[in-house]
Amino acid sequence: MKRRDFLVKSSAAGVSLVALSACNGAGSGGEEVVTATSDGNAGGSGLAGTSGLAKPAMPEWGGPSPFQHSVASGDPLARQVILWTRITAEGLDEVPVIVRVSRDPEFSDVVYEGVGYARSQADYTVKIDAMLPEANTTWFYQFESLGYFSAIGRTKTTAHGDQSVEHLRLAVMACANYSYGYFNAYRKVAFRRDLDAVLFLGDYIYEYGPGEYGDPEVEALRPLDPPHGIVTLSDYRRRYALNRTDQDLQECHRQHPFICVWDDHEFADNTWSDGAANHNEGEGDFSDRKRAAVQAYYEWMPIRPVLPDRQVRIYRSFEFGQLASLMMLDTRLIGRDQQTDSPVTARDRNRSLLGDDQQNWLFEQLEHSQTRGAQWHLLGQQVMLAPLTLGALPDTANLDLGGGAQVNYDQWDGYETSRRALLGRIEAMGLDNAVVLTGDIHSSWAMDVSLDPGNWFAYNRFTGEGSIAVEFVTPAVSSPGAPTKGISDLAKAFLIPANPHIKWLDFYHRGYMILDVTPERCQADWFHLETVSEPSNQEHFAMGWYTASGDNHIQASKVPCAPKHNAPPLAPEHNVQQEALA
Amino acid sequence: MSNDRRAFLRQLLIGGASVSALAACGGQGGSEGGEDLPDDPPKVNPEPDEPPVESGGVKGTESMSFIAIGDMGTGNIGQYHVAEAMRQIIEAQGCDFVLGAGDNIYEDGVTSVDDNGFLDSFEYPYQNLDVPFYMCLGNHDCASTIFGGGSDNQRGDYQVDYHYSDKRYSTKWRMPARFYKESFGKLAQEKPFLDLFVVDSNPLTSFYIDFDERFNWKNYGYPQQLWMKEAVNESEAHWKIAMSHVPYLSNGKHGNAGNLDEGMRVIFSNPDADGQRYKLFLEEAFSHKIDMLVTGHDHSLQWIKPVESMGPAHIIVSGAGGKSDKFQDPERNPTHYQAENELGFVWVHLTEERMLLEFYLVNEDTGEFRLGYSREETKPVQEVAAPTPA
Known part of the structure; x- marks a missing residue:
């Protein structure tokens, strides 16, 4: 009936x-x-x-x-x-x-x-x-x-926005380079029965040709198609099709709904709204390439256009009942001004990472989320929001100085005005429980987010006081971080003392994050893979970091969150209908 | 201060601005105080409400006029000269009310409701004007030093208290709350002819940090922003005009919100002194919704052309009511008109369809004044026809 x-x-x-x-x-x-x-x-x-x-x-x-x-x-x-x-x-x-x-x-x-x-x-x-x-x-x-x-x-x-939800579990993934490794991470996530969705934070494909950015041994077994750098619509389509022949990725898609945003490599390395580092004139007009890349993305990804006639807009929001709102951002394409390598330009008040429209939209969404009483406000986005410096210093906005020696101006560090606008809004709203989820950087990070982390009076690295949000960065599915664990540990030993808000990082391992959300706390569990050089189902729990409701700073957890009770069965392998026909 | 002086002044002022005279021509609408959070009931004006302008409700308001001044409260001869010029224009062309865009009492506001500043910088200079003044707080009204650093916001409360004081010298002073909405006139279906939205910009942009937590962004700035947004969204008035002290755009030394006081900022302590959050406040509350934004702070007269980020609104800087200054960059924002180094004010006449602005320049020493510029425009925001039910 x-x-x-x-x-x-x-x-x-x-x-x-x-x-x-x-x-x-x-x-x-x-x-x-x-x-x-x-x-x-x-x-x-x-x-x-x-x-x-x-x-x-x-x-x-x-x-x-x-x-x-x-x-x-x-x-x-x-x-x-x-x-x-x-x-x-x-x-x-x-x-x-x-x-x-x-x-x-x-x-x-x-x-x-x-x-x-x-x-x-x-x-x-x-x-x-x-x-x-x-x-x-x-x-x-x-x-x-x-x-x-x-x-x-x-x-x-x-769940409907007004429905009460006790437990939400999301896999958070990014950076899947076909020729740099096997998609073991997708396989591990596929078999987690209790996920509500998979967030994919960008770099679903890579634009490079053979030998440009891959592990030669893996690439020999996983040849790229098309066998050259991708530029045209047909190229982009073929690269998506190649990734989608991967059985691990197919299985992950088959078992879970994905919520995706693009990052730069769906276009070309270090894309901004009107160009990319890895784009030259010989490859034609960037706007043509961008149009082709956007079209192929919409064809191949299970994404719903927000505005059917304006597919370049992918920022959009989701509600997981009363428990959480999720805002997916485009920090890459729609409003990004060109990258800079100067700390002076990074503070230029006329430069933007999100663009005015997206920023207005985001602030409206945050207001809506707070008004409707959502417990958690999740931001799914590409590049690191918290600063990454070689030594954090107090920020003096009126001198256009401070913050410390920043190293990567492709992330929010290169767009100080946009960062101040967002953090300033979170602060002004008195918004508790903002959790930023980030990809892009092929490594695992857990951080407090403060307006002025290098200022002892504004942020206390020991208690977390002065932090107004938290950020969790998911490692790559297969793209490389540090070449050895030793280098990763060395970098960690230097960067954590130099950056009081950074609590934990791992540059070496590939893997994924499971975000476990309850009304009491929001915890990210990092699962790291043994290898991506060959098919493997070996993974280990690396670390968990959580923020208790209202705390707005993170604490360590040595144990991962328990899975959900009574998770529904996975979709069966057997295709009964097809077998009946045969 | 002696009671004698007060009594004397009261006597003196009765001729110019008696209470009964004001009641006949004063503000034609209820005010809605915004100092408290939106859920709280608005502060009720203890005075009896004046009757509406129109009689019998047959015919609504056809036009209204007002004068916009700012940065006027010096108590010096210049302020008196501007006041006299205003009086003559009011007599000749009419005026329903005056907008006072802040810095009402130089250099550091008042410290009680009985403060002489109210006399010296307001009542006495404007004694011959018989119209209500809708006032907004400026940085000097909330400052503890002559520098106007704006780090003592609590001082602004006395200017609100003065609105409610029964000991004031005239009833001209109108500031029902630190930020508020005021309705004027009536059109069909009881819709106001004009709604005025007054912003308290100093806590949002002060040079120096006010350590009084009641005035930080979380407790004051953002609640004010939400209140203002809602007030504008709910307004059914035909004309919508916003007033604030700190400019959204200006060619004077303070500059544009988002990059205020570019050269001076290095000696400021408040990270919000550049007005980035203030800029978004104004855009979120007013963009594409208001017809005109009136500000002061820079001591000049400017009519800045509409910009995309604020929609069709015309942007007026009128900060030459008592002090004058030169431009820092006259090309920074395209203007219809701008005048530096002279005192003056703006007279505005609104009909349902059109607005006429006249910029008057006043010689600080002689008091001679002249019309500097005049221009008529159609109403910037066109009413969207209400959707008919299917």
């Missing part, structure tokens, strides 16, 4: 299959997401009340399964989630793809059916924004096309 009710409602609301296909078919080229609208105007001529599934006509196909890149889901909301797949069927275009979503992996309780089309304009990728009947629930989904069924995917809707 429930299912029929839901289907009837959905179709009345303009998401019946017929309506969907009509709507979808009316679209013009490029990326398309089938979006269910609530006002009954899905476009085209939907047949209200049609509850049955009018199967679209399938073209003839005698080849192998078209689901070569498996499935993915992402950008979960309380009643919506993006479902993704791609059709590999040479010679065909405009291929209908059906998706079904069920409460159980046996598909005995289907709650949603939808149709999308794999088109050449979108590199044959298909995204469907499925409307689902319940918040905070695990769902199983499967695509069907050309007489084949895809692998079964598993995803989860978030």
